[in-house]
Amino acid sequence: MLSFKTINKARFSVTALLIAASMGAAGIALLWKQQPPPPPDPKLAELTQRVKTIETSLAQATMALDIERKTISEMNSTLLSLQAESLEQQLALRFYQKVMAPEYTANGVHIEKVILTQGISDRHIRFEVLIAQLEKRKRYIKGNLALEILGSFDGKPQVLKVSEMVKSAKDLKVSFRFFQHVKSNFDLPEGFMPERLKVAIKMPRQRGQKAANVTQEYPWNELIKLPMQPILPGAS
Structure with a gap:
């Protein structure tokens, strides 16, 4: 049967090991923080810039498309109005020719x-x-x-x-x-x-x-x- 003294020695050894492990982990973490950050990846930076450029171009194209649609809609409305006006003039001319110019x-x-x-x-x-x-x-x-x-x-x-x-x-x-x-x-x-x-x-x-x-x-x-x-x- 183990004596009380032997048990205390074992406990002391385990505690010492735990303290040493904690100090080692803290030291490693401190050393890791002191390491300089890795240099940026040029390919990743280039891809990021391309994505930003594409997003900007897409936004500009969407805006231009909206403006073009509005312009076409306004032009169609104007054209329909002119066609209606032309039709009215043609009908008026026909009526005039029928009444005033029977020949x-x-x-x-x-x-x-x-x-x-x-x-x-x-x-x-x-x-x-x-x-x-x-x-x-x-x-x-x-x-x-x-x-x-x-x-x-x-x-x-x-x-x-x-x-x-x-x-x-x-x-x-x-x-x-x-x-x-x-x-x-x-x-x-x-x-x-x-x-x-x-x-x-x-x-x-x-x-x-x-x-x-x-x-x-x-x-x-x-x-x-x-x-x-x-x-x-x-x-x-």
């Missing part, structure tokens, strides 16, 4: 637009005529579109009939309730100098339709549109 309207039919486009050859002409019906009608408007080109040949006045130059007379047939877009093409004879275009809609008498004509004349140079030229040489 431009018959059976409610009105020539809306005439376009001439020059082909690759300056003698080849494509034409478009948009015809509209201004009145409420249940029956179709039927008739023919007649185009005459007033000009000169060798210094002498001459009139050309487009009906004699188109491939088919069916291209000039008119049959519609609300509107019709008539399109075709022809070739001007060499030496002929066009000056004016006379457009007429001839509507014969038939059931529900009175015999009537609508005629308008246009300066040739105000109607003709030149073809778009290629931007790059040799482009087609």
Whole structure:
């Protein structure tokens, strides 16, 4: 059996070891605190800077996108307003032409637009005529579109009939309730100098339709549109 003296010696030894261990740990901690901090990692610093740059660029892009969206919205509103105003003016003009200028309207039919486009050859002409019906009608408007080109040949006045130059007379047939877009093409004879275009809609008498004509004349140079030229040489 261990004596009391032996037990006390053992306790003293354990206590001494614990004190020594504590002092050693404290010394190590003190030495660790006295060590200089490790140098910064250049790659980590570069990545951090890149992240900050990207965040700044993203914020600027988001702001620019918001401004652009607001600008587009305002432009759309302005465009819609202008279109509505233009439509009102067109309707007012149609009403005026119908009431004050009856020669431009018959059976409610009105020539809306005439376009001439020059082909690759300056003698080849494509034409478009948009015809509209201004009145409420249940029956179709039927008739023919007649185009005459007033000009000169060798210094002498001459009139050309487009009906004699188109491939088919069916291209000039008119049959519609609300509107019709008539399109075709022809070739001007060499030496002929066009000056004016006379457009007429001839509507014969038939059931529900009175015999009537609508005629308008246009300066040739105000109607003709030149073809778009290629931007790059040799482009087609």
